[in-house]
Amino acid sequence: MSEPTDIDNDEEAFAEDTLIQAIENQIESDNPPAAKATFNKLTLVGYERDEILNLMAHVLAVEIDAILEEDRAFDTQWYEAALRALPELPPEKNG
Numbered sequence: 001m002s003e004p005t006d007i008d009n010d011e012e013a014f015a016e017d018t019l020i021q022a023i024e025n026q027i028e029s030d031n032p033p034a035a036k037a038t039f040n041k042l043t044l045v046g047y048e049r050d051e052i053l054n055l056m057a058h059v060l061a062v063e064i065d066a067i068l069e070e071d072r073a074f075d076t077q078w079y080e081a082a083l084r085a086l087p088e089l090p091p092e093k094n095g
Contacts, residue, residue, distance in 0.1 A: 019057035034080035042086060055086050062090050 026035035035056065042052045059082045067074060082090040 015061075016054075016057065019060050020053045022060060023053050023056045032076060032080050032083075034083045038083040038086055047087065052086075055089070056083060059083055059086065059090060 023035065026032065027039050030036045038056060039052055042055070043049070047055075059079065062082070063075060063079050066072075
């Protein structure tokens with residue numbers, strides 16, 4: 001019998017991988033420009049690639065949660081500002 005936490009962990013790992021893939025795509029396509037700029041800035045100040053991707057994925061996750069909770073469109077302005085503020089993490093959005 002498998003533990004329910006196994007499923008939760010699998011789903012969480014899948015979600016994290018998906019967010020990181022989205023961030024990598026944003027950096028590669030330079031869209032939004034803040035993604036590549038943030039990646040370069042954090043690289044220059046000594047952050048490791050995996051750590052940078054995790055920080056950026058966290059910002060994306062906060063925005064996605066807010067979209068779902070508030071039933072609204074993606075807020076590009078907030079997202080880019082939050083990326084540029086890294087390594088300071090944004091506060092959780094509670095709508």
